[in-house]
Amino acid sequence: MNTLYPIFLKTEQLDFLIVGGGNVAYEKLFFILKSSPQTKVTVVAPMIRDEVSALAKDYDVTLVEDVYAPAYLEGRHIVIATTDSPSVNHQVYEDARARQLLVNVADTPELCDLYLGGIVTKGNLKIAISTNGKSPTVAKRLRQLFERIFPEDMDELLLNLHRYRSTLKLSFEQKVDRMNALTQELIKNDD
Structure with a gap:
């Protein structure tokens, strides 16, 4: 059953938290900033990859080298858990839901209020692609196809x-x- 409702958010008015500092965190951060460069994001992780640090320098991204704690949810609107620890990701989910925050736990559809689908951006044109969490790879391939099809102008x-x-x-x-x-x-x- 297709129960998702696509929505476009003014993310520059929202505050994001990404828990985790590895490859998945980089991917989520990259696509958020590619689509909405003014988004305010905080990344919390005991170790933050160099790629995440390099990307953060050019945007409104705060890096915090620390283990996750519920206090990091204060003032946030959307939370993304990307750690390689299922127990930490589940705790982030539980804490975020208790505060009525929207949460996405990477690669765990049952712990997601929202999915970060594939997004095609050509200037003011944005096309969001979702597979209802069934196949992120198909969404990625469709994004790549549409990026080639739509002209730069x-x-x-x-x-x-x-x-x-x-x-x-x-x-x-x-x-x-x-x-x-x-x-x-x-x-x-x-x-």
Whole structure:
């Protein structure tokens, strides 16, 4: 059953906590910052990989070399557990849920309120891909496919359409009709 609801968050208004400092933490941090560079993130782990440290230098990322403690949840909105310890990840989940925080435990769908799906970003165009946690690898491959398919100048098209739409002095319904007619070429089948 497909019960997930896709949603786009203004992550620059949220505070993230990543528990863990290894490869999985790097991957989660990389994609969060790629999609939303202004996101405030704190990474807590007893050891933080050099790649995580290097990435953190260019963004609003705080690195804390320490073991996880519930106090690190204070002021957070979204928590991501990426440690290689199932007991620590489960504790993070329990602590986050007790505080009504959204939590994702990497590679453990039953301990997730949300999934960090594949995201294609071409300027202002964002496409989120989810497999309901069934196959992150398929989501990754689809993201790679869409990144190749959509042209780099996609943002130019979006900005031009936005400018054109803002010049229209029509009712909302008339604007929708005009924009639908104008963009019909995007899905035109050349059969």
